[in-house]
Amino acid sequence: xxxxxxxxxxxxxxxxxxxxxxxxxxxxxxxxxxxxxxxxxxxxxxxxxxxxxxxxxxxxxxxxxxxxxxxxxxxxxxxxxxxxxxxxxxxxxxxxxxxxxxxxxxxxxxxxxxxxxxxxxxxxxxxxxxxxxxxxxxxxxxxxxxxxxxxxxxxxxxxxxxxxxxxxxxxxxxxxxxxxxxxxxxxxxxxxxxxxxxxxxxxxxxxxxxxxxxxxxxxxxxxxxxxxxxxxxxxxxxxxxxxxxxxxxxxxxxxxxxxxxxxxxxxxxxxxxxxxxxxxxxxxxxxxxxxxxxxxxxxxxxxxxxxxxxxxxxxxxxxxxxxxxxxxxxxxxxx
Ligand SMILES: Cc1ncc(C[n+]2csc(CCOP(=O)(O)OP(=O)(O)O)c2C)c(N)n1
Ligand code: SF4
Ligand SMILES: [Mg+2]
Numbered sequence: 001x002x003x004x005x006x007x008x009x010x011x012x013x014x015x016x017x018x019x020x021x022x023x024x025x026x027x028x029x030x031x032x033x034x035x036x037x038x039x040x041x042x043x044x045x046x047x048x049x050x051x052x053x054x055x056x057x058x059x060x061x062x063x064x065x066x067x068x069x070x071x072x073x074x075x076x077x078x079x080x081x082x083x084x085x086x087x088x089x090x091x092x093x094x095x096x097x098x099x100x101x102x103x104x105x106x107x108x109x110x111x112x113x114x115x116x117x118x119x120x121x122x123x124x125x126x127x128x129x130x131x132x133x134x135x136x137x138x139x140x141x142x143x144x145x146x147x148x149x150x151x152x153x154x155x156x157x158x159x160x161x162x163x164x165x166x167x168x169x170x171x172x173x174x175x176x177x178x179x180x181x182x183x184x185x186x187x188x189x190x191x192x193x194x195x196x197x198x199x200x201x202x203x204x205x206x207x208x209x210x211x212x213x214x215x216x217x218x219x220x221x222x223x224x225x226x227x228x229x230x231x232x233x234x235x236x237x238x239x240x241x242x243x244x245x246x247x248x249x250x251x252x253x254x255x256x257x258x259x260x261x262x263x264x265x266x267x268x269x270x271x272x273x274x275x276x277x278x279x280x281x282x283x284x285x286x287x288x289x290x291x292x293x294x295x296x297x298x299x300x301x302x303x304x305x306x307x308x309x310x311x312x313x314x315x316x317x318x319x320x321x322x323x324x325x326x327x328x329x330x331x332x333x334x335x
Contacts, residue, residue: 020210021047030066030073035239037230037246038062038145041203042116045143045227046076048213052109054093055079058086058117058126061152061231062145083117083125087133090115090140112217113140119160120150123186134193134222141216141223144186147231155234159184162254163301164294165286167234172289182301190224191260197223199259199268204230204246208257208268215259228255236285248280253306258313263320265312277302 025046032039042062049055054077057063063080066073081089094113100106115133117126122144130142149167150156157170161179164172172178190198197219201209209227216223228249230242237245249255250269254277257269277299281287290298 020044020206021050023047023050025049025075026066027073027075029071031068032061032065033231033233033239035230035232035242036061036065037203037228037232037242038118038147039065040242041145041201041209041227041229042066044203044206044209045213046074048210049076049112049114049217053077053112053114053217054097056081056086056089056093056113056115058083058115058121059152060118060121060145060150061147062116062118064152077111083121085129086115086117086121086126087130087140087142090142091133091136091138094138094140113138114217115140115142117142117144118151119144119146119148119186120156120158122146123160123184123189124158127189131189131193134190134195134224137195137221139220139222141213141225143213144224144226145229146186146226147229147234148183149231149234151231151234160186163298164281164290166236166289167286177294178286178289187224187226187260190226191263193222194263195222195224196220196262197259199223199225200255200257201225201227202246202250202255202257203227204243205250205257205269212259212268234286236288237283241283245280245283248275248283251275252277252280253302254280256306256309258309264317265309265315267309267313274303274306 026043038061056079058081067080079089090113097110101110146160148161149158155167157167157179160183161167162183163179164177165179166172170179187198187200197216199212201212203209212225216225228246230245232239232242250257251271253274258265258267278295281295
């Protein structure tokens with residue numbers, strides 16, 4: 001695996017099992033629905049995290065399906081926390097590990113600290129704790145599983161639900177198109193915190209996902225990865241289409257794959273010619289009610305956002321004075 005780097009990975013369009021670590025950290029036996037893209041994402045991300053990590057996980061599908069006492073699918077030390085405080089708990093773990101290390105009480109390397117949550121737990125309910133942890137500069141990686149609604153409790157809309165989507169709390173009808181707002185852009189919010197590493201990722205592009213997680217973990221300071229996770233139950237999509245839908249999200253420009261390293265944008269998967277969003281939307285029952293005119297509106301919005309992203313990727317990057325070190329500050333005696 002060591003010899004297989006990011007550059008080589010780009011040659012592989014599809015998943016090649018033998019090129020990824022065999023060891024499983026998210027084991028079979030969990031109760032995720034058939035075809036769950038979120039469970040697939042968790043599996044790949046945990047392989048990328050590898051050993052020596054502690055995970056704090058918000059409530060949500062991935063916690064509910066995987067940790068019914070007395071069983072668990074998680075091979076890492078794993079803490080189930082409330083919606084509101086996932087990043088705050090991760091901050092506490094990271095700080096405690098630093099203190100133990102400073103006092104010489106930590107044997108071996110300092111474990112990586114990872115926080116995970118769904119889109120509801122990240123872009124809505126846990127946002128304040130996440131913002132605080134990013135702003136304070138904790139050395140941790142936050143991963144958002146974005147299935148675009150509060151799925152675990154029965155498909156309620158979140159601020160990450162896309163325009164026009166049907167959920168149980170944004171039902172389409174005579175007076176409503178479904179979700180009436182455009183999807184909140186959590187990636188922009190993370191970038192606005194000035195943190196060293198931010199990326200989008202998808203389990204449909206395994207190597208891209210794998211190397212982004214590695215990069216995030218190896219970057220000192222806060223890192224944020226936003227993972228689009230297809231949910232056949234909530235998206236009303238065929239269970240054997242999850243990987244394909246993840247690819248269509250990228251191929252239509254709905255969910256571009258890129259990273260922002262110290263403010264510098266870079267597309268990591270280039271799409272020579274974008275497909276029409278219709279190809280993506282028409283496979284999902286949650287968009288079934290949309291008329292052609294609605295789809296054209298979404299198409300125009302998607303293209304405009306994509307153009308903006310391309311501009312950011314191509315813009316000359318100004319020389320900033322080197323950032324203050326993200327190494328931990330000296331703690332006061334007794335801290
Ligand atoms: C403060 C609080 N409000 C509501 C709930 C109920 N609840 C548990 S999981 C969940 C949905 C989670 O949605 P999301 O974060 O998007 O994760 P998903 O289930 O979609 O993966 C809700 C509303 C809760 N546990 N705590
Ligand atoms: S509801 Fe969606 S995200 Fe939750 S386990 Fe089922 S497919 Fe996965
Ligand atoms: Mg969700």
